[in-house]
Structures are given as structure tokens and as C-alpha cells.
Amino acid sequence: MANKERCVWSNGSELYQQYHDAEWGVPLHDDDKLFEFLILEAFQAGLSWLTILNKREAFRAAFDGFDAVKIANYGEDKIQQLLQNKGIIRNRLKINAAIKNARVFLKIQKQYGSFDKYIWQFTKGQVIQNTFQDDKEIPATSNVSDAMSKQLKKDGFSFVGSTICYAYMQATGMVNDHVTRCFRYKECTEMQ
Template identity: 50%
Template sequence: MSELVPNQADTFRCPWCLGFEKYIRYHDEEWGVPVYTDRKHFEFLVLESAQAGLSWATILKKREGYARVFHDFDYQKVAGFSQKDIESCMVNPAIVRNRLKIEAAVTNARKLIELQLNYGTFTDYIWGFVDGKPIQNEWKDLSMVPAANQLSNQIARDLKQKGFKFLGSTIVYSHLQATGIVNDHLVQCFRHQEVKRMTR
């Protein structure tokens, strides 16, 4: 399908997304779009922490399974998970059956609710690190895009101090990219300018 090949100015996509349709749709419709709801932030936190040691493609294929298991990423419900619920997750092939990652999702749901008491919303908390303004990068090649940076280091340290789990600097940077806090679409990608125009 020629329209999926990044060889023309109006159809060029960040090369990492090429491979299968779901990946391309994620790139075209979601990646880099600013997120302003705590539920959507929680969804990405769950998925990104689950990705550790795996490919994002693997997690995308299990995304619908995660939505079912984690009540469409309702962090209030996930925060109430019992040990029995966790054991149920451990035998569910719809998600990555890693105990530490599953327990981290439950812990992070609880910590997100605690954080809301001090910051109002997780959205206000994390966007506060950039004063509410997305960072617009101008990368021309994938080799230029960092896996982590000073900002993700700072946020990861702060989240760890607040008790969040499985959210190191690399995972946090992925979160910043996914939720539009950082625009890391390559400059020649058709989504770069589209995302750049998306402001609150």
C-alpha cells in the first residue's frame, strides 16, 4: 500500500510506526496529541509501564485486552483491586502477565488519586513541568530523538518519591511523547505541524 510508505512530503510518517495498520493509526491519530484528562494519562501510564522490556507494537496489540481488564482504565476502580483481582490478571492472556507490572498499575492508580489531593489533577501536575506549553522539537532523523532527557529524569525522580512504580526516565519520556507534552514527530512527518497546532 503506497500510501503507507513515507516517500512523499504529504504522506511521510515517522518510520517507527510502519509495519501494521494499528501502529500506523496510533501514530496518525494519537501519538503526540496533547492529553488533558487523568483517565487518558492513566491509560498511557499503564501501557507504557507494561512495555518495559517489550515492543510498543506488542502492547498495542494487547491494548483492548488491557482496557477490559482495567475497566477501560478507570483508575478509581483499579485502585480498589484486591489481591484476588491481581491473581485474576496473572492468568489472563489478554495482558502481559507480569506480576510486578500488574501490581505497579494498581499502585499507580492509588498514587494518582493521592496526587490529585495536592495538585487537583494529574494533568495539572505533569503539565506543570512545562508550564502547560508543549515542547516543540525539530528532529530530522530518528537517531536524533532521545530515549530520555533531563525533563524525564526530573519527573521520574519526583514520581518515585511520590510512590509511583515502574516509571523510570525512559518510560516517562515515552509518556511525554505519547501525551503531547513533547512533540517528537520528525519535522518532515505530516503530523508534526498538525500536532504543533494543537494547544489547549
């Protein structure tokens, strides 16, 4: 797929290309995957997404396969273990946020029947189809990510500012921000 035109941000790294070609912008409705991205996006705050992708498998191992029930029950011993794990981002605030977010995630699942139903309400269950010609046109936030951030914070989530929410929407396919000349644009447009 090396000769296909992609979004510029995915160039320069094979890992970025794989992520771009297979995951970014694909509508997700699986609670486990939605939770994984919620955790990873929070850890990404202030860092590059490539840093997170490079550590993704270490995160998966350290955080029990992103099992929300297990993470919600982490105590101080597990926090100390995570703080010593060189394979992940060792930031106490972000680790504490992951635990807190797991607890809120489980509460939301019970309340709404699924996290999918809760998170997709912000786009009325539809993918927002943008038609950007150039990567420079893609915003860091939107009215939808502003509203999502406000509600997630109100519901108890941490590390869910509007920029993180917008990146989350891109990663989980709630918004299609592939530029129109990218080979994935049409493919993602046809998904729902």
C-alpha cells in the first residue's frame, strides 16, 4: 500500500501507516475498544500519538488488556507497579485518571446499557463526514468535542478536554477526518 495516497500525518512511520490504514476513522461500536481508546487518548495528552502507538502493547499488558473491571479495582500496589513500568507513560495523574475513568465507564455502561450508546449520542449515532482537502484544515476541536468534553467531565471522567475528545472521535470513527484525496476517505465514508 506504499503507493497509495494517505493523510500526510501518517507518512514517515510504518506504524503510523498501519494505524492509519486499518484503524483511524473506522466507526467503533465495541465497548472494549472504545474503552481502550479512552485510556490511550488520556495518556497521549501532551505527547505524540506515535509515542502511544509505540507503547500500545506495553500498555495492553500493563493494564490487563484494558479490562475496565480489573482497572477499576486497582489499588496502590498496582499503581506503584505501573509507575515502575518503563514500557508505559509513568505519570501518576494519568494512571489515577485511567482507574477513575474505568469506574465511571462501568457506571455509564450500567446506566445506558452500553458505553457505545452513551458516547455515540454526541453525534446522534452518525459519523460526521468532513470533506477536508488538506491536513491543515483539520481542527483540533469542534462544537461536538466541546459538548462531549463538558458532559464527560460532568459525568466524572478525567483527561477528557475538548482536544482529547476530538482526537478520540477521530480514532473511533465518530468523525471521518481523512482528507478527500486519501484512499481511506471513501472507504471510511461507506462505513457506519
